Amino acid sequence: xxxxxxxxxxxxxxxxxxxxxxxxxxxxxxxxxxxxxxxxxxxxxxxxxxxxxxxxxxxxxxxxxxxxxxxxxxxxxxxxxxxxxxxxxxxxxxxxxxxxxxxxxxxxxxxxxxxxxxxxxxxxxxxxxxxxxxxxxxxxxxxxxxxxxxxxxxxxxxxxxxxxxxxxxxxxxxxxxxxxxxxxxxxxxxxxxxxxxxxxxxxxxxxxxxxxxxxxxxxxxxxxxxxxxxxxxxxxxxxxxxxxxxxxxxxxxxxxxxxxxxxxxxxxxxxxxxxxxxxxxxxxxxxxxxxxxxxxxxxxxxxxxxxxxxxxxxxxxxxxxxxxxxxxxxxxxxx
Amino acid sequence: xxxxxxxxxxxxxxxxxxxxxxxxxxxxxxxxxxxxxxxxxxxxxxxxxxxxxxxxxxxxxxxxxxxxxxxxxxxxxxxxxxxxxxxxxxxxxxxxxxxxxxxxxxxxxxxxxxxxxxxxxxxxxxxxxxxxxxxxxxxxxxxxxxxxxxxxxxxxxxxxxxxxxxxxxxxxxxxxxxxxxxxxxxxxxxxxxxxxxxxxxxxxxxxxxxxxxxxxxxxxxxxxxxxxxxxxxxxxxxxxxxxxxxxxxxxxxxxxxxxxxxxxxxxxxxxxxxxxxxxx
Numbered sequence: 223x224x225x226x227x228x229x230x231x232x233x234x235x236x237x238x239x240x241x242x243x244x245x246x247x248x249x250x251x252x253x254x255x256x257x258x259x260x261x262x263x264x265x266x267x268x269x270x271x272x273x274x275x276x277x278x279x280x281x282x283x284x285x286x287x288x289x290x291x292x293x294x295x296x297x298x299x300x301x302x303x304x305x306x307x308x309x310x311x312x313x314x315x316x317x318x319x320x321x322x323x324x325x326x327x328x329x330x331x332x333x334x335x336x337x338x339x340x341x342x343x344x345x346x347x348x349x350x351x352x353x354x355x356x357x358x359x360x361x362x363x364x365x366x367x368x369x370x371x372x373x374x375x376x377x378x379x380x381x382x383x384x385x386x387x388x389x390x391x392x393x394x395x396x397x398x399x400x401x402x403x404x405x406x407x408x409x410x411x412x413x414x415x416x417x418x419x420x421x422x423x424x425x426x427x428x429x430x431x432x433x434x435x436x437x438x439x440x441x442x443x444x445x446x447x448x449x450x451x452x453x454x455x456x457x458x459x460x461x462x463x464x465x466x467x468x469x470x471x472x473x474x475x476x477x478x479x480x481x482x483x484x485x486x487x488x489x490x491x492x493x494x495x496x497x498x499x500x501x502x503x504x505x506x507x508x509x510x511x512x513x514x515x516x517x518x519x520x521x522x523x524x525x526x527x528x529x530x531x532x533x534x535x536x537x538x539x540x541x542x543x544x545x546x547x548x549x550x551x552x553x554x555x556x557x
Numbered sequence: 558x559x560x561x562x563x564x565x566x567x568x569x570x571x572x573x574x575x576x577x578x579x580x581x582x583x584x585x586x587x588x589x590x591x592x593x594x595x596x597x598x599x600x601x602x603x604x605x606x607x608x609x610x611x612x613x614x615x616x617x618x619x620x621x622x623x624x625x626x627x628x629x630x631x632x633x634x635x636x637x638x639x640x641x642x643x644x645x646x647x648x649x650x651x652x653x654x655x656x657x658x659x660x661x662x663x664x665x666x667x668x669x670x671x672x673x674x675x676x677x678x679x680x681x682x683x684x685x686x687x688x689x690x691x692x693x694x695x696x697x698x699x700x701x702x703x704x705x706x707x708x709x710x711x712x713x714x715x716x717x718x719x720x721x722x723x724x725x726x727x728x729x730x731x732x733x734x735x736x737x738x739x740x741x742x743x744x745x746x747x748x749x750x751x752x753x754x755x756x757x758x759x760x761x762x763x764x765x766x767x768x769x770x771x772x773x774x775x776x777x778x779x780x781x782x783x784x785x786x787x788x789x790x791x792x793x794x795x796x797x798x799x800x801x802x803x804x805x806x807x808x809x810x811x812x813x814x815x816x817x818x819x820x821x822x823x824x825x826x827x828x829x830x831x832x833x834x835x836x837x
Contacts, residue, residue, distance in 0.1 A: 240558075240562045241562050241565045241566050241569065242566070243562070244559070244562040244563040244565070244566035244567075245566050245570070301836050302836075303836025303837075304836050304837075305836075306836050306837050307836070307837055379803075380799075380803070381766050381769075381770075381800065381803060382766060384743065384769070384800065385764065385765060385766045385769050387747075388746075388747045388750060388751075388764055388769060389761050389762070389764045390761075391747060391751055392750055392751050392754045392759075392760075392761035392764055393761040395751045395754045395755050395761070396754055396760070396761050401755070402748055402751035402752040402754070402755045403748070405744060405747050405748045405751050406744060407740050407741070407744050410740075410743070410744055410747060431831075432806050432807045432808065433802075433804055433805055433806050433807065433833075434802060434803065434805070435803070435804065435836075436803040436804075439799040439800065439802060439803060440740070440743075440799050442793075442794070443739070443740065443793075443794060443795070443796045443797075443799055444793060444795060444796065445793060446792050446793055447792050447793055447794065447807070448792065449807075467569075467573070468792060470570065471570070471573060471574075471577075471790075472790070472791055472792050472793065475649075475790070475791045476791060476793055479678055479791070479793070479795050479796075482678075482679070483678075483736070483796060486736070490741070
């Protein structure tokens with residue numbers, strides 16, 4: 223079973239897709255694919271079969287998203303909390319991941335044709351080494367593709383991600399790349415695993431649970447949340463349409479809330495820069511003499527310097543992350 | 558062709574808006590006349606049609622008449638298998654009304670919930686803190702009457718515990734939250750940690766989830782919200798405490814105006830029936 227399922231929509235599906243596309247469409251959709259085990263129980267099949275069917279549904283959903291012009295999808299494949307499950311089930315899930323990433327490497331041509339870039343978000347070091355290497359190979363192989371993006375959250379929780387971002391910023395301070403006063407909301411966002419994606423517009427959770435379960439807590443603050451009662455392996459094109467319709471009904475109010483948040487964020491940044499400049503002036507003992515124009519100049523030059531520092535730090539962070547993947551792939555080639 | 562699609566889309570959205578309005582109108586009407594059977598029948602008809610959150614809301618069982626409500630508070634709370642320790646009231650509407658929010662807070666206190674947070678994305682309650690507080694106290698007297706001495710309130714002003722916050726002998730803690738307590742508080746914790754690293758008091762590798770979590774917890778040791786009741790048509794958390802809502806259950810109401818006690822209690826029952834597997 224491959225990652226991208228070929229095939230077109232039926233006439234009626236295509237018609238509905240076109241109608242939906244006349245309105246505002248989400249650019250990035252996140253899924254919590256819940257209900258594989260309940261599905262297996264309901265159908266009286268093995269638990270592992272439920273997970274396999276869940277993966278197949280993912281391939282199908284990706285196809286629908288492409289048809290609906292949704293270019294970015296993030297899925298919650300495996301939570302750090304899931305390591306608490308029985309050893310048998312965890313091993314089964316790891317084996318499934320191994321198979322699927324191997325398969326992905328085999329069908330690279332197909333992915334290139336569709337321009338699919340795969341990213342894996344999470345603490346990969348918690349995984350078995352061979353799986354880490356497979357994942358790194360898949361990520362490196364598809365990194366230049368830019369038509370559509372699939373982010374797989376594996377060994378992920380949102381609190382872990384936020385803590386990791388704070389750690390990276392502290393590392394930047396340790397290395398002397400940034401100052402502690404440069405820490406801001408936008409910098410933290412850029413240190414998250416999801417830094418290269420925009421925030422999801424729509425988050426869908428299946429199987430009727432109404433919680434986020436430590437998934438993208440930071441990124442979905444202003445996203446449309448849709449909880450659907452269908453089990454993931456039974457998810458249909460129409461369920462997806464229903465969720466998008468829900469997003470469209472919410473579109474304007476969410477847009478407003480988001481804009482308001484951005485404005486506040488910009489204000490906070492300005493305020494922070496101002497107080498840093500004031501602090502600097504006090505240190506140099508020139509606090510009283512500077513007139514408003516000098517002050518404005520100082521502020522401008524401070525802001526430029528801060529942005530430079532932050533850029534330098536972010537590219538160092540990117541290098542660090544890239545070399546982690548490169549080391550893993552070269553290990554795999556040697557082995 | 559594109560024009561036809563757009564026409565169809567517009568038609569679809571008008572139909573959905575009409576359906577939404579009708580739905581809330583029916584709700585309000587059916588509540589005012591006490592036709593329980595009618596209400597049940599209409600709910601059965603309309604609920605599956607309604608999109609999104611409220612489709613999953615189960616209606617609570619028929620509760621008694623208004624008159625005898627006062628005597629049921631405590632028993633209502635005890636009748637539930639589990640009661641949330643911390644309930645968040647998230648108002649995602651244009652014009653939040655103090656009186657209706659105060660009623661919800663008082664109901665929460667009455668069934669025995671120890672922590673109640675009130676949030677809106679524009680910080681309106683934060684600014685009108687004292688008005689909300691007065692309203693809560695007034696309604697407490699009114700709704701709970703003689704019992705009110707048992708339910709004292711402590712008002713904490715979000716994470717920025719100012720010395721002027723009103724403190725009474727503690728039974729329920731009512732917190733007023735704004736977006737400042739969300740991402741901004743995570744950012745300031747991060748800044749604090751980075752400053753410690755800058756001054757060589759801490760190393761970056763010492764930073765972990767528990768450390769950050771303890772910094773984001775207030776001095777009252779408020780637990781994470783177990784249940785958030787979201788009021789309003791926007792299906793989003795609109796910036797409500799991102800760090801703390803990891804395991805929070807969300808239940809949505811179309812509006813916070815004139816919520817019936819039955820619906821409120823229905824949400825608590827839904828919460829009590831939920832099983833959390835915590836990743837297992």
